[in-house]
Amino acid sequence: MQVAWIGLGEMGLPTAMKVAAAGHAVRAYDVALPAAAKGLELAASPREAADGCDLLCIAVFSDAQVEEVLTGPDGVMSDLKDGAIVAIFTTGSVEAVQAIAAKAPAGVAVLDTCFSRRQSEMLPGKLTLLVGGDADAIERGRPAFDSFARAIFHVGPSGAGRKIKLVNNILFAGHLQLAVDALRLAEGLGLDRAATAGALVECSGASEVLHRFIVEDAAAILESAHRYMVKDVAAAADAGAAAGIDLGTLGAVTATYRSTWPSG
Template sequence: MRIGWIGLGAMGLGMARCAARAGHEVTGHTRGRPEHQALVADGGRLSPDLDAVAASAEILCINVFNDEQVRGVLYDEGVLGKLQPGAMLVIHTTGAPDLSRQVQADAPAGVEVVDGAFSGSPQQAAEGALTLMVGASDAAWPRVEPLFDAYGAFVRHVGPLGAGMQLKLLNNLLFAAHVRLAADAYRIAIDQGLAVETVAEVLARSSGASRALALLGARAVPDDLSSMRKYVEKDVETALRIAAAAGLDLKSVGEVARSFAEPGAS
């Protein structure tokens, strides 16, 4: 398939390269960053022209940082209006489910929107080992599944448009809570005179294991969450806002996750 790709960052570049290696005709939008040439090495192409990337795509993937950037690309820069009838738009950016639904309402006739939420690291993106939770209509799902299989090791259609983002936000609430708890656990261990490396190794093989424990255990200062904050905080805030609007009680998960997002918290 002809794939357009907007957002060749730490995650998007690896995903686009996997799609190119799988035989899809991938054209990525670039502003000249040298690392983007890796897509060309894998058989893809690069273009500085956003409109051209969108107009030629059977499936256009957007993988930028947040909802504001999604709106900027689709509305302010006019990309949404360049999609051709029969094309599909995949929003990989984690954000509010209502945005995906609004984009569908505003899309040109014959264009279908899919939310392709994912979980994983840049290394997993490059290796085609992501987890994808997809919100799409029953008609759209068979068309996008072959693309997602190129960079996803576990790919599931979880419901209609918006459902993928709902599940991803729930995942990120849990992850934020796990990170907060893991940081506290390491802080206690350090206070008790235990070696972080030993604690991390033992807990990884015990019933208290989690990905958050493993990630923090590999850090020089395992209770310093500053470098994670910008990636997790926006999703926590989005999930809490949506839950509040829907009248949902997130109970202990929401409370722990909220503490992660508090300004000044470590």
């Protein structure tokens, strides 16, 4: 399978290399090309990467970047061949990915392919793929998807993959904030943070995020997650508001992320 991969960040690079290691030809592009990209053919532009591809994978940060790659002035959507699949791994608004799918040329399938991973299993090949869109396109993309996903869930039509990813990410953000506060309580009671986290992962109060607190400082964990959590919690809250859903306790626990999201 000829695969184009746009976005070689923390998740994109190792996942693209996993696809290449499975025997697929992967032509990749990023605005900051990596020093090491084993098995990848690096392209000078998204258009060069996408030329003739069977599967276009997009793993950039925001909806605006996805739209630039696909439908911007130098967008590649109109050049994709009949039968091509576009897999969008970016987490963002449901409406944005549905709008992109609606604008796709006839014969081009757009999937919202959101991946997630357990905090205790951080390597490519241990990912869960949450997919919205056409079932046949998912099956046609499986040769590549199976190289990095241990489980693939077709959760519904276009936008459904993003919906469940937003539910996951706001829940993750809530778990993260609760873990920070719980371990702050533990330290206030004279307990060691790492030892407490190591014990709690085996107890009824366990959550996946606690694994990280065994070996990492809380401030470092929050800093690394903050940019993504602010974006994703805001998108989840907006989706809930549009559906008339009160987030209840989940909203209260994640309020710190929404308070730092720029308005407008």
